[in-house]
Amino acid sequence: MKALTYRGPSxxxxxxxxxxxxxxxxxxxxxxxxxxxxGSDLHLYHGLVPDTRVGSTFGHEFAGVVExxxxxxxxxxxxxxxxxxxxxxxxxxxxxxxxxxSVCDRSNTxxxxxxxxxxxxxxTGGYDGGQAxxxxxxxxxxxxxxxxxxMDYEDVLFLSDILPTAYQAAExxxxxxGDTVAIFGAGPVGLFAAKSxxxxxxxxxxxxxxEAYRLEFARAYARVETIHYEDAGRHxxxxxxxxxxxxxxxxxxIDAVGCEASGSLLHKLTGLARLQAGAxxxxxxxxxxxxxxxxxxxxxxxxxxxxxxxxxxxxxxxxTLRAAQCNVKRYMPHLLEHIRAGRIDPKAIITHRGPLDAxxxxxxxxxxKRDGCIKPVLVPNxx
Amino acid sequence: MTGSTTHEExxxHEExxxHEEQEETTMQHSEIIGWGADAxxxxxxxxxxxxxxxxxxxxxxxxLQQVIGRPSVWSPHRPITPVYGTAIPxxxxxxxxxxxxxRAPDYKARRYVLLTIADQxxxxxxxxxxxxxxxxxxxxxxxxxxxxxxx
Numbered sequence: 001m002k003a004l005t006y007r008g009p010s011x012x013x014x015x016x017x018x019x020x021x022x023x024x025x026x027x028x029x030x031x032x033x034x035x036x037x038x039g040s041d042l043h044l045y046h047g048l049v050p051d052t053r054v055g056s057t058f059g060h061e062f063a064g065v066v067e068x069x070x071x072x073x074x075x076x077x078x079x080x081x082x083x084x085x086x087x088x089x090x091x092x093x094x095x096x097x098x099x100x101x102s103v104c105d106r107s108n109t110x111x112x113x114x115x116x117x118x119x120x121x122x123x124t125g126g127y128d129g130g131q132a133x134x135x136x137x138x139x140x141x142x143x144x145x146x147x148x149x150x151m152d153y154e155d156v157l158f159l160s161d162i163l164p165t166a167y168q169a170a171e172x173x174x175x176x177x178g179d180t181v182a183i184f185g186a187g188p189v190g191l192f193a194a195k196s197x198x199x200x201x202x203x204x205x206x207x208x209x210x211e212a213y214r215l216e217f218a219r220a221y222a223r224v225e226t227i228h229y230e231d232a233g234r235h236x237x238x239x240x241x242x243x244x245x246x247x248x249x250x251x252x253x254i255d256a257v258g259c260e261a262s263g264s265l266l267h268k269l270t271g272l273a274r275l276q277a278g279a280x281x282x283x284x285x286x287x288x289x290x291x292x293x294x295x296x297x298x299x300x301x302x303x304x305x306x307x308x309x310x311x312x313x314x315x316x317x318x319x320t321l322r323a324a325q326c327n328v329k330r331y332m333p334h335l336l337e338h339i340r341a342g343r344i345d346p347k348a349i350i351t352h353r354g355p356l357d358a359x360x361x362x363x364x365x366x367x368x369k370r371d372g373c374i375k376p377v378l379v380p381n382x383x
Numbered sequence: 384m385t386g387s388t389t390h391e392e393x394x395x396h397e398e399x400x401x402h403e404e405q406e407e408t409t410m411q412h413s414e415i416i417g418w419g420a421d422a423x424x425x426x427x428x429x430x431x432x433x434x435x436x437x438x439x440x441x442x443x444x445x446x447l448q449q450v451i452g453r454p455s456v457w458s459p460h461r462p463i464t465p466v467y468g469t470a471i472p473x474x475x476x477x478x479x480x481x482x483x484x485x486r487a488p489d490y491k492a493r494r495y496v497l498l499t500i501a502d503q504x505x506x507x508x509x510x511x512x513x514x515x516x517x518x519x520x521x522x523x524x525x526x527x528x529x530x531x532x533x534x
Contacts, residue, residue: 007513008506024449024466047506050498051456051481053471054509072447075440090465091439098433106464110456111489116468122481123498126455126468138449138466141440171429177422198415201422223415274499305492327429329439334428343417 002380003057003132004359009047010367012360017057020128020136025072028140030082034153035130035378036061037359038161039187040301042367043259044121048278049303051110051122058119060086061160062130063153064381066140075141081153082144084137085328086161088116088127091142102325107138114325123304131359133380145332148340153383154347155339158192163346164331166192166256169299170200172322173252177201180245182289184282185256186214186226188349188375189299193254194222195344202252206244208237208285210262213372221348229263237263241289249291257282258300259307267308280307287314287321298323352376458485477505 003017020029041058043049063083066076076082088108089101096104107116108125116138119129128135137144147156166189175181181197183190186209194205205224209215215226225244229237242249259278261267267279286296287310296319314321338344351374354362362376412418424430452469473481484497507514 007510021451023451023469025447026466047502050495050502051484052502053477054505055471057470088466089439092443094436096439097436099429100433101439107466109454109461109464109467110458110485112461113489116464116466122456122468122471125464126470128468128470168429171427174424177419196421198418199421200427201419203412304489304495330428338417338420341417343420 001133002356003128004059004356004378005054006044006052006056006058007054010045012045012058012363014357014359017055017128017132020134022068022070023136024138025070026139026141027070028066028073028076028137028144029068030062030064030084030130030135030137031067032059032062032064032130032132032135032380033081033383034063034157035059035132035380036157036160036162037131037362037366037376037378039189039366040120040258042363043278043301043303045363045367046260048259049121049123053122053126056119056121057128057132059129059131059135059378060118060120061157061162062118062135063147063157063160064130064135065383067134070140073140076144076146081147083147083153083156083159083332084118084130085143085145085159085164085332086117086120087143087325087328088118088125088138089142089329090139091329096142099327099330101143101327101329117325131356131378131380133356143329145329145336148336151336151340154350154377156336156346157377158188158346158349159328159332159335159339161326161328162188163192163335163344164328165189165299165326167196167199167331167335168324168326169193169254169256169297170196172297172299172324173197173254173295174320175200175202175252178203179251180204180206181252181254182206182208182241182250182286183224183254183256184208184261184286185258185300186211186218187256190254190256191218191222191349191374192344192346193256193299194218194224197252198222199338199343206241206250208241211369214369214374217349217372217374237285238288245291249289249294251291252295252297253286253290254297255282255286255300259302261300270308276307277303277305278307280309283307283309287317287319290317290319293318293320295320295322297321299326349375350377353379356380456481456485458489460488475505475508477501477508480504 089104090106093105104115116125261281480501487494
């Protein structure tokens with residue numbers, strides 16, 4: 001089959017690889033119909049995630065048709081259309097039983113930190129991802145959700161990751177009616193976090209980014225106020241946010257940027273020197289901006305071993321800090337209903353589509369934020 | 384006098400701006416489809432964060448052990464899980480460094496330092512042709528610059 005493969009930092013190619021097979025009786029093999037490129041794939045693409053091996057296939061947001069079924073699978077059959085959570089979860093361990101499928105204990109042989117994840121380095125178990133013609137899906141009775149007949153692949157594709165991730169972020173912020181919510185990052189997760197904040201009754205939603213075209217999209221798509229951080233008095237985003245909120249600060253700040261943030265030379269240099277994992281500028285600003293006794297939520301991806309975060313400020317301001325990979329399975333039915341009711345239109349953020357062969361170009365376009373790119377989606381096979 | 388007028392104008396302007404902002408906010412809410420649909424914490428699927436223990440599905444695929452393929456990542460600090468990834472097994476010098484890295488527990492920085500080194504080695508040893516072309520071009524460039532400087 002053809003699959004996207006990692007060759008080195010900022011270098012991916014579409015190459016031939018052996019087809020995936022059933023390796024466990026509970027597996028299925030999926031023919032991939034849609035595979036999105038996630039903002040967190042760019043951390044892999046830039047070589048920032050440890051144990052990203054040459055030849056790896058990325059892709060943890062995908063949907064497709066069941067092609068082969070393992071003998072122990074009871075809920076799926078050949079030809080079923082499914083969307084798959086990015087977490088690989090057993091559904092029965094200590095953590096899954098309590099709703100924390102993102103930290104499943106039975107899918108990652110590398111560490112005690114998180115569950116297996118499709119196409120996200122060998123620190124998440126060494127599974128190939130869905131930016132390919134076919135992909136192996138373990139624990140097939142647990143993760144995949146059948147796509148309802150009245151919906152198409154693109155209606156539900158983002159239930160695999162970014163929509164539940166964004167919703168969970170808003171939820172972790174404990175947003176109460178009338179709250180002011182600041183969201184760092186106007187990428188796809190930031191946009192869906194803004195939508196989710198409105199669903200939870202936020203009074204104001206302010207989105208911060210450095211790309212004017214993304215802020216324009218955010219204003220149109222999510223009806224939010226925006227701050228272009230380079231225009232905010234010599235990068236003084238924190239000062240601007242305080243001014244906009246009676247000098248108190250937002251009630252909730254959400255970091256939807258992660259480890260490749262711009263805006264601080266100190267963070268940039270220490271990241272480049274590998275003294276910390278990337279640059280945690282968005283999280284720093286979130287902690288500094290949030291009101292005393294407010295909530296900060298980190299859902300941008302950070303890697304090991306550590307980052308520069310102002311713990312003193314966190315402690316003295318009495319901030320509640322919450323962070324997690326998303327427990328996707330838990331949110332799929334609820335968000336499906338929001339999509340069906342027209343409260344969220346996820347596919348409206350797709351700006352670029354292309355065949356698998358176009359993947360290297362789409363990675364470049366997405367990484368360099370060219371051509372008004374918000375969300376690129378690959379089409380490895382016809383539906 | 385002028386200063387006082389300016390101050391009053393400024394205050395009036397701020398009041399007007401605040402009023403406009405309030406209007407805009409109100410307008411935003413009425414125009415946002417689904418605003419407040421999940422305002423009640425009871426409507427949110429992840430509240431409370433931990434629910435009473437229950438299996439997600441009736442099937443128990445975790446009771447069967449994967450036997451096909453070798454784990455492509457393994458640490459002596461973790462048991463082999465019922466399913467595991469087999470994507471890219473460790474190979475060559477980078478593979479040796481990776482095996483060494485996973486001997487350290489996941490809370491030790493040396494694991495990640497070694498994995499980062501292994502990643503660099505991997506790129507060089509598994510892209511030999513492009514790397515040789517790149518090194519050749521670099522060497523030619525350096526020689527060219529030296530030749531120009533000497534002239």
